[in-house]
């Protein structure tokens with residue numbers, strides 16, 4: 001069933017409200033804060049554990065360069081205990097061998113006969129069918145996943161849906177499928193989905209999608225399935241592009257329809273990985289609680305300009321800014337972050353400009369990003385001008401290895 005926007009969201013989306021929010025703007029009298037919607041509300045920071053999650057990994061089963069077991073062992077060794085192998089549904093295995101980038105003997109023999117019913121749209125799952133140990137033997141959570149590739153890339157989790165290559169971007173019966181059809185197919189299988197790396201859809205690679213296109217996807221598709229967007233992927237030079245898009249969506253959708261931000265490194269080659277990942281805060285390390293956290297935003301994400309070689313036994317790791325606890329006071333007016341290893345905590349709310357990029361078809365100019373409204377450990381919402389319907393925090397540090405950032409998910413702000 002399609003998700004229906006509230007009247008306020010409808011007015012915002014259609015422009016009828018001209019983006020004059022029912023909240024205070026510049027120079028206006030502030031309204032009282034009614035509530036802060038806290039994605040970490042269920043977290044007991046004393047007892048819950050932080051679990052590194054790699055949610056976007058490629059292997060020889062599509063266009064990656066290594067066997068699944070090498071990828072899984074490499075990330076496991078680097079401290080990850082939640083993983084999704086998200087090979088492209090669209091590609092047959094060993095694409096890099098076919099392209100001549102790897103020798104014949106590097107080819108994966110998997111999947112073995114009989115091929116999965118939905119080959120080549122199948123996910124790389126169960127791992128034991130692809131030469132790896134299964135997640136319980138590795139003391140971790142594995143998530144069945146596919147990168148749905150024929151249209152705007154979409155990562156799907158907790159289900160095995162894939163698009164059929166023989167039929168183009170279509171279902172098994174040859175019916176063409178567009179993004180909403182694809183997300184609906186994931187939803188029917190009780191899966192979760194996120195839109196991947198929007199900057200890839202900018203020139204010269206693809207035709208860039210207008211802002212309205214993204215707005216429509218989150219309006220049309222249920223937040224029970226389309227839970228978020230990749231905000232940090234592998235393109236450092238483009239990171240403000242995806243961050244700006246996220247802010248442009250949050251200012252239109254929060255607090256009623258959250259869009260969670262995900263960090264992934266979209267790894268294709270283990271020794272050319274980038275450090276970008278998500279961290280789930282869980283009462284127990286199970287598929288059920290990982291799924292719950294993914295759906296409710298109970299995680300944060302990290303991104304560094306530092307590159308990491310996961311083929312090394314002891315890769316050159318960096319200490320990311322660490323979140324130890326987040327407290328929202330009972331009156332709903334302050335948010336406080338306790339952390340370590342940061343130089344600065346920046347609080348970011350709505351972008352000043354909500355104008356679309358006019359020449360989006362030819363430009364990869366980023367969408368205007370959210371505005372920093374405060375620095376420091378504690379944010380007092382009532383005392384901080386210009387906060388609108390959401391605020392998010394970034395913990396930042398720079399050192400000789402680069403810049404390292406940890407992002408919270410957005411806190412929704414309801415005004416009285």
Ligand SMILES: [Zn+2]
Pocket residue numbers: 147153196197
């Ligand atoms: Zn992709």
Ligand SMILES: [Zn+2]
Pocket residue numbers: 056058147266
């Ligand atoms: Zn990918």
